[in-house]
Amino acid sequence: xxxxxxxxxxxxxxxxxxxxxxxxxxxEYPAASPKYQKxxxxxxxxxxxxxxxxxxxxxxxxxxxxxxxxxxxxxxxKDLNKYSYGVQRCQLFHEAIHVKYDDAQRSWDRCHFKSMxxxxxxxxxxxxxxxxxxxxxxxxxxxxxCFSCVNEMAKVGKKGQKKYNIADIIESGYLTSDEITKIAxxxxxxxxxxxxxxxxxxxxxxxxxxxxxxxx
Numbered sequence: 001x002x003x004x005x006x007x008x009x010x011x012x013x014x015x016x017x018x019x020x021x022x023x024x025x026x027x028e029y030p031a032a033s034p035k036y037q038k039x040x041x042x043x044x045x046x047x048x049x050x051x052x053x054x055x056x057x058x059x060x061x062x063x064x065x066x067x068x069x070x071x072x073x074x075x076x077x078k079d080l081n082k083y084s085y086g087v088q089r090c091q092l093f094h095e096a097i098h099v100k101y102d103d104a105q106r107s108w109d110r111c112h113f114k115s116m117x118x119x120x121x122x123x124x125x126x127x128x129x130x131x132x133x134x135x136x137x138x139x140x141x142x143x144x145x146c147f148s149c150v151n152e153m154a155k156v157g158k159k160g161q162k163k164y165n166i167a168d169i170i171e172s173g174y175l176t177s178d179e180i181t182k183i184a185x186x187x188x189x190x191x192x193x194x195x196x197x198x199x200x201x202x203x204x205x206x207x208x209x210x211x212x213x214x215x216x
Contacts, residue, residue, distance in 0.1 A: 029058035032075050039089055040073055043096035046143045055099045057092075066091050068098040070105040085196055086152030094140035103132045130173035137175040138183070146194035147187035154180040 031037065040057040060067075060074035067074050073095050080088055098104060107128070110120055120128060141150045157177035161169065169176060175183075 029060065029072065029074075032057040032059050033077060036075055036077065036080075036088075036092070039092040040096070043089075043093040043140075043143070044099060046093065046145070047096040047100040047139070049096065049100050053099075066095055068095045068104050070108045073099070083156065084152045086146070086149035087156050089144055089146070089149045089194065089196075090141055090153040093144050094136045096143070097136040097140045098132065100139075101132070101135070103129075103136075130171070133173035134175070137173075137180070141175075141180060141183045142187070144194065145187065145192045146197055147184045147192055148197040149194055150180060150184035150187060154184055 032040070036057050041054065044054045045051075055068065055071065055073050057073040057075055059077060061076055061078070063074055063076050063079075065076060065079055073092075080091065083091075107125070110125070141153065144150060154177050157175070157180050161177055166176060
């Protein structure tokens, strides 16, 4: 996702979340579908987040993809449904790392002078976000423990690089397609696969063998 679009999505959802917190209507955001509930839970467990600190995942149609804000993960399911399971999984694992390090809440508190941290300039805040996105990509993709998922993410990244300036992607902190591919290759060397892709490959092998036997 383009960094400018990502920042815009964050600002939109932050404003929505702020309104919800001020009016006490945070629970009025509809829960995401069971598929994304499961992925968000799996991702946060893999990130080492205690169950009581898990963020709920909610449907928010005003954003692109998936974004973490204080207290919740927002997902535009119509947007994310366009992508493969591996990409969806990588996106949720990325967001889980934001939850792990409390990135959204810390940023919100700094911007509203509720933090013990020293206020940051606009440029410093952007750099903090850049470092956070880079960490979320690296730790999130590794946490998937599946080279197939990360390979699917790398392919999407490669398409994105044709549309957006690669310098902007690097400046934003997100990994390039080549960097994501390196993570996938490392996971492949360790023979790491998620249940979904392990089962999917097993079904393909079983189907192939069955077809061969039937044709004899």
